[in-house]
Amino acid sequence: MNMYGWRGRVLRVDLTRSECKEENLDPQVAKDYIGGRGLGIYYLNKEANPRCDPLSPENMMIMAAGPLTGTSAPTAARYMVMTKGPLTGAVTCSNSGGHFPRELKRAGFDALIFTGRASQPVYLWIDKGRAELRPAGHLWGKNVPETTDALLGETDAKARVACIGPAGEKLVLFAAIMNDKYRAAGRSGVGAVMGSKNLKAVVVLGEGAVPLADKERFNEIQDRVLTKFKNAAKAAPSALSQHGTIGVMTPLTQKHGIFPTQNFLLGTFTGWEAISGQTLTQKYLQKTVACWACPVACGRFTKVEEPGFEGEGEGPEYETGFALGALCMVDNLAAITKANYLCNDLGLDTMTMGATIACAMELFDLGYITEKETGGPIKWGDARKLVELVKLTGYREGFGNELAEGSYRLGERYGHPELAMVSKRLELPGYDPRGLQGTGLNYATSPIGGSHCRAHMAYCEMVGIPKLIDPHEWKGKARIVKVWQDVFSIIDSAGLCIFFAARNLLRPELEILPDGILEYLNAATGANYTLDELVKAGERTLNAERMFLVRAGFNRKDDSLPHRLTHEPLLDGPAQGKVVHLEEMLEEYYRERGWSPEGIPTQSKLEELGLT
Amino acid sequence: MMWVDVRLFGYIVKYSPAGKETFRLELDPEATIDELLAKIHFPPEVERVVLANGRQANSFTRLAEGDEVFIFVPADGG
Numbered sequence: 001m002n003m004y005g006w007r008g009r010v011l012r013v014d015l016t017r018s019e020c021k022e023e024n025l026d027p028q029v030a031k032d033y034i035g036g037r038g039l040g041i042y043y044l045n046k047e048a049n050p051r052c053d054p055l056s057p058e059n060m061m062i063m064a065a066g067p068l069t070g071t072s073a074p075t076a077a078r079y080m081v082m083t084k085g086p087l088t089g090a091v092t093c094s095n096s097g098g099h100f101p102r103e104l105k106r107a108g109f110d111a112l113i114f115t116g117r118a119s120q121p122v123y124l125w126i127d128k129g130r131a132e133l134r135p136a137g138h139l140w141g142k143n144v145p146e147t148t149d150a151l152l153g154e155t156d157a158k159a160r161v162a163c164i165g166p167a168g169e170k171l172v173l174f175a176a177i178m179n180d181k182y183r184a185a186g187r188s189g190v191g192a193v194m195g196s197k198n199l200k201a202v203v204v205l206g207e208g209a210v211p212l213a214d215k216e217r218f219n220e221i222q223d224r225v226l227t228k229f230k231n232a233a234k235a236a237p238s239a240l241s242q243h244g245t246i247g248v249m250t251p252l253t254q255k256h257g258i259f260p261t262q263n264f265l266l267g268t269f270t271g272w273e274a275i276s277g278q279t280l281t282q283k284y285l286q287k288t289v290a291c292w293a294c295p296v297a298c299g300r301f302t303k304v305e306e307p308g309f310e311g312e313g314e315g316p317e318y319e320t321g322f323a324l325g326a327l328c329m330v331d332n333l334a335a336i337t338k339a340n341y342l343c344n345d346l347g348l349d350t351m352t353m354g355a356t357i358a359c360a361m362e363l364f365d366l367g368y369i370t371e372k373e374t375g376g377p378i379k380w381g382d383a384r385k386l387v388e389l390v391k392l393t394g395y396r397e398g399f400g401n402e403l404a405e406g407s408y409r410l411g412e413r414y415g416h417p418e419l420a421m422v423s424k425r426l427e428l429p430g431y432d433p434r435g436l437q438g439t440g441l442n443y444a445t446s447p448i449g450g451s452h453c454r455a456h457m458a459y460c461e462m463v464g465i466p467k468l469i470d471p472h473e474w475k476g477k478a479r480i481v482k483v484w485q486d487v488f489s490i491i492d493s494a495g496l497c498i499f500f501a502a503r504n505l506l507r508p509e510l511e512i513l514p515d516g517i518l519e520y521l522n523a524a525t526g527a528n529y530t531l532d533e534l535v536k537a538g539e540r541t542l543n544a545e546r547m548f549l550v551r552a553g554f555n556r557k558d559d560s561l562p563h564r565l566t567h568e569p570l571l572d573g574p575a576q577g578k579v580v581h582l583e584e585m586l587e588e589y590y591r592e593r594g595w596s597p598e599g600i601p602t603q604s605k606l607e608e609l610g611l612t
Numbered sequence: 613m614m615w616v617d618v619r620l621f622g623y624i625v626k627y628s629p630a631g632k633e634t635f636r637l638e639l640d641p642e643a644t645i646d647e648l649l650a651k652i653h654f655p656p657e658v659e660r661v662v663l664a665n666g667r668q669a670n671s672f673t674r675l676a677e678g679d680e681v682f683i684f685v686p687a688d689g690g
Contacts, residue, residue, distance in 0.1 A: 171618075176639035236624075236658070236659075237623045239621075239623070239685070242623075251621055251682075251684070252684065255663050256663070256666055257666050333638040463661070464659075465686050468668060471668075501658075573666060574665060574666025574667050575665075575666070
């Protein structure tokens with residue numbers, strides 16, 4: 001059966017048996033789960049053991065694109081890596097853009113499902129629909145750019161590569177999967193899962209365009225959306241294009257007093273201007289970089305020449321600047337950028353890397369760890385130490401072997417897990433939730449743990465998209481978080497980027513509705529979604545992910561934030577004196593979701609969503 | 613009269629009297645945000661978010677000597 005938007009085919013790769021097998025995508029499953037993130041959780045719930053050891057052959061890993069991925073819809077460049085994460089034990093939603101996801105669709109696949117473990121290092125080569133596993137022993141130990149270049153040399157220069165670096169091979173618990181050299185499916189340790197399977201890389205070459213159900217209609221929508229976007233950009237040039245995420249967010253979080261500093265001890269950083277996007281533009285920016293079909297181009301290609309920090313590549317983005325910068329009290333942008341390059345080369349999540357070093361700095365400051373363990377002082381703000389620790393972590397050498405376990409396990413080992421700024425063991429993003437209550441609730445209830453991308457509440461609590469609400473009010477936030485989480489899962493599942501979709505493809509009301517995405521999806525797939533069906537599909541994904549967590553042993557106590565954020569009032573800045581009112585918001589949230597007071601979806605909710 | 617510190621962020625820096633991102637502005641005592649915006653000829657139709665000392669302010673928020681006012685346009689990002 002011909003499908004549009006979706007390619008209608010899924011590739012199963014049994015690494016233990018060294019077999020690749022194609023199967024059809026069930027059109028009803030495609031419609032109910034949309035694709036990408038939704039499709040990932042569908043297969044995980046159907047076939048994976050939620051209680052498995054994430055680094056054992058029993059774990060499944062899914063790379064899935066959405067029905068819009070690879071079309072010309074703005075920012076339709078995203079794919080999702082879904083598995084059981086080794087850092088968290090929870091489901092992952094590691095999302096990345098660039099060009100690899102489009103190529104996967106052009107090669108004719110909606111998803112790749114990896115099971116088992118190869119006996120020797122291998123890579124998957126997909127050449128216009130034909131798939132084979134090839135030996136990768138000669139690539140083992142190589143970093144991301146070396147691996148990428150070698151693979152393009154031995155396959156096809158026009159192919160696209162997603163691979164792991166040394167960190168994934170060494171099972172660093174927050175190793176990333178890097179595609180197109182610089183883009184990261186960064187969070188929760190998906191790169192370690194790939195390493196545990198002896199899978200070094202996936203290389204894809206496709207051809208042609210993704211078939212559309214109603215090309216004329218698609219082009220009409222496209223003209224309207226892009227014209228509107230371009231006119232708006234003419235009147236008000238996009239700050240995101242000009243200075244990147246690090247330029248948009250750093251001044252805003254600093255001025256709101258929610259720029260997490262010194263491992264969340266403070267909400268403002270004296271060195272903020274030195275590490276902002278404006279400084280990056282002046283000192284290091286070479287050119288801006290766009291993913292496939294993106295009119296924004298928030299990517300930064302940079303070059304640093306300061307001695308000791310020399311290098312070039314993409315980054316840093318806001319989250320990287322916050323984690324490797326303010327959180328560690330480092331105000332040296334050259335060092336932060338260098339640490340970012342190393343994370344990219346070694347295949348590490350910059351956010352967990354920075355947060356784990358910040359945790360180590362606090363442990364050292366308080367005397368809970370000493371030079372005996374660390375091999376030298378680890379002091380707040382030490383820029384050279386920051387760079388050295390990233391390198392040690394990527395190879396699991398010296399104290400880096402302990403940092404490689406992430407902040408929770410590091411704190412726990414030395415008797416102070418409360419110094420790990422995590423939710424579900426995933427390190428928190430760069431918005432102190434004591435100054436943004438809804439953001440706190442979203443961190444605590446996000447299925448993957450501490451992530452802002454599952455519902456970017458800072459948009460309405462700080463930035464003014466679609467409108468500003470009181471960031472310090474906690475009453476009524478549960479409803480908004482629930483609605484936003486459901487709609488953000490639709491963005492993820494369709495294959496779009498939240499940066500564009502949140503502003504341009506959602507109804508500009510606080511209770512956002514995905515009108516723009518609906519139009520694109522129907523023109524691309526011909527699936528005739530109603531708005532209700534689409535919203536329901538988003539809610540279905542959230543509940544399916546929750547059921548994975550429940551079966552993995554998670555419950556209400558895991559919907560938590562660090563004690564520091566719920567009990568220790570913020571010490572400085574405009575949000576001084578605030579804590580997160582999590583327990584109160586959680587009660588409301590479970591009610592809004594139709595979950596039990598323990599946070600478990602009720603039978604009637606599951607029936608309503610067809611999840612029984 | 614009183615002085616406040618103003619910072620315009622992003623392309624709206626073109627409304628800065630001195631052409632610089634940060635500047636000091638003299639206003640009547642207890643002037644409102646709207647009065648500040650009028651003084652720098654900031655077009656009312658331009659969408660913006662205003663913080664006074666880090667707290668969200670509206671058109672009628674009154675300012676005091678030494679207040680720090682931060683004005684930006686909503687932008688995508690993360």
